[in-house]
Amino acid sequence: MKCVRSVGCVSELGVGTFGAGGDFWTERPEEDYLWISALRRALELGIKVVDTSELYGRGRAEMLVGIAGAGFDDLLIVTKVQPPRFTADEVAGRLYASRERLKRFPTVVMNHWIPADSDICDVVQSLEAAVAKGLASYYGLSNVSGRRLEAALTCARRIEPAVVENHYSLIYRRDEIDVLPLVQKLGLLYLAYSPLERGLLSLDPYLASVGARYGKSAAQVALNWLISVPNVVPIVRALRHVEENAAAAGWRLSPQDWEEINKRFIQYRHG
Ligand SMILES: NC(=O)c1ccc[n+]([C@@H]2O[C@H](COP(=O)([O-])OP(=O)(O)OC[C@H]3O[C@@H](n4cnc5c(N)ncnc54)[C@H](OP(=O)(O)O)[C@@H]3O)[C@@H](O)[C@H]2O)c1
Structure with a gap:
């Protein structure tokens, strides 16, 4: 479990749903069965943080989360909204629509992006x-x-x-400069998206060599390294790698190995 001041204790790992039910522009029902099975299996394996969005598959991802999550009351479901303007009425309208698809209100609502021309206070106050x-x-x-x-x-x-959701992986460490220190000081939950860089880190030979000593894969090592960072819960998307990813939690790299990996990838900590 990962415990933080703002939301209490949650599972060490979360699942992402980008691609479930389609992409940003299209709704694709062909793989619904596969996604529902993958998501349900992840929940059965103890992954209780689920990241979705009203935009994924034009809302279809939320619907699949609603189906897969039926009967699981202990989930932290995050959904993201992106109205043309962040007003209280716009956000509320979108959340009522999300509730129809998720079959419950989300635990956490957030913006997807912060529009360049909008005031951050409008975003915050509408949420x-x-x-x-x-x-x-x-x-x-x-x-x-x-x-x-x-x-x-x-x-x-x-x-x-209560929550920040940003891009963070061993090869994308921008947030270690200023976002993570603030998140940790305030006791917020930090959801690390694209933690495997869309699968790329699973191919890293150095991570594979560390993993071999633990009986773990390169991807499991990359996820476990993030799990060891205070306040961080990686959200990883998987259709075919659910069991493998679930086994990235519940154990720890030794402090020496964690530090060796840290040094090996330190050049990716830059603004
Ligand atoms: N807030 C935002 O703006 C934002 C932006 C991007 C992403 N996100 C969220 O973060 C989630 C995760 O990020 P992501 O989808 O960009 O990338 P990711 O989780 O880093 O990578 C997903 C890809 O990696 C593969 N994969 C997963 N586990 C693997 C393993 N153990 N070994 C080898 N390959 C593996 C998956 O393949 P299979 O499907 O075949 O298993 C999939 O193709 C998204 O789904 C979404 O919920 C949020």
């Missing part, structure tokens, strides 16, 4: 209003820089953001 109305238990921010996260904290009226 905060949704939580105040009981349409989600928490809100978070996705694709947020350290500067914007600091600004966001000054916008919140009564309820502070």
